[in-house]
Amino acid sequence: MITKEQVEHIGWLARVNIDEEDAFEFASELSTVLDYFGQLDEVDTSDVKPTYHVADVMNVFREDKPKDSLEQDDILANAEEIQEGYIKTPKII
Amino acid sequence: MVYENPDGVMIGLEIHVQLNKLATKLFCGCSTDYHTSEPNTHVCPVCMGLPGCLPVLNKRAVEYAIRIGLALNCEIVEQTQFHRKNYYYPDLPKGFQTTQYDYPIVSDGKVVIEGEDGEHVVRIRRAHMEEDPGRLMHMGSIEKSRGTLIDYNRSGMALIEIVSEPDMRSPREARRFLDKLRNILEYLDVFDSTLEGSMRVDANISIGGGDRTEVKNISSHKGAERALLYEIMRQKNIKRRGEKVVMETRHFDEARGVTISMRTKEEEHDYRYFPEPDLVPMRVGSWVEGILETLPELPDARRSRFISDYGMVDTHAKALTSDIRVADFYEEVASQVDPASAAVWVSDVLKGELNYRDLTIASFTVEDMVKIIELVVSGKITEKGAVEIIRNILDEGGSPMDIVKEKGLLKVEGDVVDQAVEEVLRENPQALEDYFAGKEKSLNFLVGQVMKKTRGRADARSVREMMLEEIDKNYR
Numbered sequence: 001m002i003t004k005e006q007v008e009h010i011g012w013l014a015r016v017n018i019d020e021e022d023a024f025e026f027a028s029e030l031s032t033v034l035d036y037f038g039q040l041d042e043v044d045t046s047d048v049k050p051t052y053h054v055a056d057v058m059n060v061f062r063e064d065k066p067k068d069s070l071e072q073d074d075i076l077a078n079a080e081e082i083q084e085g086y087i088k089t090p091k092i093i
Numbered sequence: 094m095v096y097e098n099p100d101g102v103m104i105g106l107e108i109h110v111q112l113n114k115l116a117t118k119l120f121c122g123c124s125t126d127y128h129t130s131e132p133n134t135h136v137c138p139v140c141m142g143l144p145g146c147l148p149v150l151n152k153r154a155v156e157y158a159i160r161i162g163l164a165l166n167c168e169i170v171e172q173t174q175f176h177r178k179n180y181y182y183p184d185l186p187k188g189f190q191t192t193q194y195d196y197p198i199v200s201d202g203k204v205v206i207e208g209e210d211g212e213h214v215v216r217i218r219r220a221h222m223e224e225d226p227g228r229l230m231h232m233g234s235i236e237k238s239r240g241t242l243i244d245y246n247r248s249g250m251a252l253i254e255i256v257s258e259p260d261m262r263s264p265r266e267a268r269r270f271l272d273k274l275r276n277i278l279e280y281l282d283v284f285d286s287t288l289e290g291s292m293r294v295d296a297n298i299s300i301g302g303g304d305r306t307e308v309k310n311i312s313s314h315k316g317a318e319r320a321l322l323y324e325i326m327r328q329k330n331i332k333r334r335g336e337k338v339v340m341e342t343r344h345f346d347e348a349r350g351v352t353i354s355m356r357t358k359e360e361e362h363d364y365r366y367f368p369e370p371d372l373v374p375m376r377v378g379s380w381v382e383g384i385l386e387t388l389p390e391l392p393d394a395r396r397s398r399f400i401s402d403y404g405m406v407d408t409h410a411k412a413l414t415s416d417i418r419v420a421d422f423y424e425e426v427a428s429q430v431d432p433a434s435a436a437v438w439v440s441d442v443l444k445g446e447l448n449y450r451d452l453t454i455a456s457f458t459v460e461d462m463v464k465i466i467e468l469v470v471s472g473k474i475t476e477k478g479a480v481e482i483i484r485n486i487l488d489e490g491g492s493p494m495d496i497v498k499e500k501g502l503l504k505v506e507g508d509v510v511d512q513a514v515e516e517v518l519r520e521n522p523q524a525l526e527d528y529f530a531g532k533e534k535s536l537n538f539l540v541g542q543v544m545k546k547t548r549g550r551a552d553a554r555s556v557r558e559m560m561l562e563e564i565d566k567n568y569r
């Protein structure tokens with residue numbers, strides 16, 4: 001069972017504000033999801049290697065050769081606020 | 094002598110090293126040459142983590158990582174992969190950092206440093222590859238920030254994070270470890286320490302078996318030593334008051350030389366590491382032999398070679414090889430003049446004058462050093478004159494020959510010195526008498542008078558000989 005406090009902590013990790021009422025609702029919904037994974041847990045996988053990647057590929061590299069980057073204007077176009085070529089955010093820490 | 098470590102200091106370091114000799118970032122083709130560029134001009138969809146982009150690993154970055162592992166006497170992993178370390182902070186536009194987790198590319202190595210009581214081994218726990226976040230600039234101090242500016246040019250640069258065991262017993266040992274590590278990395282040609290932000294350090298420190306604190310945001314080797322000294326003092330004061338040191342993360346404020354508590358609510362499991370689905374695993378064990386063959390000469394090997402090839406003493410060999418630029422400079426000079434003289438002039442004189450002025454070897458040319466040594470060896474100028482030329486070049490510029498002419502540094506010989514010796518003996522009968530009475534010191538006084546008359550351009554040792562000869566011949 002997921003608690004309201006856990007939901008609030010997860011919200012904080014993602015920097016998403018979750019109000020009290022929603023927190024109760026998410027707690028019960030997320031618990032349902034976890035219960036479903038609980039069912040998967042019952043399957044015996046002791047002889048199965050973990051699958052990190054579905055494609056059976058290894059060693060994909062590129063050479064150390066520069067390519068053009070985007071224009072500064074294009075990078076800044078997505079930003080809410082800019083200042084002298086920088087992206088500006090509210091005070092953090 | 095065994096170092097007692099009276100306060101039971103244990104220091105472990107985590108060093109983030111930018112592989113800034115690469116031409117491109119870790120997972121995209123953006124150029125690493127951004128240090129003099131406008132902000133946010135070396136950025137692409139991969140660095141910004143835009144939807145639909147696909148990171149592809151820089152092969153040379155992996156080779157560099159293995160090179161570093163070999164130089165630090167590490168085991169190289171057979172197969173490894175990348176993970177996502179999830180945290181939400183504006184320096185990482187993706188919301189996670191691509192890093193290594195359960196299988197670091199190299200582990201279990203060691204570095205031998207000059208410790209408090211002779212050679213001291215610092216064990217390397219692991220070193221893993223990861224991407225550098227963007228650079229944040231706080232408007233105002235970190236505690237009273239009014240806003241933050243972000244430059245993503247650094248975002249995605251290849252980093253190696255080297256983690257040591259807590260084997261250092263004093264801030265000085267920590268600094269020596271950092272110096273040695275920097276030197277090794279520069280010899281490996283994977284890293285240029287002169288670029289801003291190229292090496293950043295976090296330090297774990299505890300005293301007397303108590304809980305440790307982690308100090309972040311250390312950007313220089315001097316800063317590391319200061320931050321650690323401060324932190325030891327702070328922890329000792331806490332213990333003296335009968336309280337316990339709290340395990341926490343602290344931020345080093347370089348300007349004020351203090352560490353400040355940073356409350357973090359994130360714990361290790363909050364990072365929710367999981368394998369990076371956009372990057373496939375790599376199997377690189379078979380690369381090791383080839384990379385080992387091309388490993389360049391490392392500082393300790395070069396130091397031994399300097400002793401055997403050039404016949405210099407160990408203190409000179411150590412001083413010359415502790416910075417690859419100085420070592421290269423020396424070998425160029427030594428190929429043109431007597432290597433033994435070159436060792437003395439470069440390590441004792443030039444390095445001292447540079448340190449005094451907080452300059453690097455880049456402030457002096459091989460040609461000038463060669464010319465000055467030639468002038469001394471051929472007896473055209475005195476050693477004192479040579480030092481004067483070096484100082485003059487560093488302070489005001491100019492070429493050795495111009496300075497020699499301008500300052501009249503050409504050594505005077507023969508008749509002029511003869512005459513000065515005669516004059517001094519004639520003008521100082523009392524000193525001569527004292528000398529005959531057994532006062533060795535008055536001979537020094539007489540030699541000094543000759544040097545004065547020749548304005549320091551005579552060679553003191555030969556003046557002394559001439560003086561004794563003259564006394565024997567005409568005054569006994």
Ligand SMILES: [Zn+2]
Nearest residue numbers: 121123137140
């Ligand atoms: Zn990029």
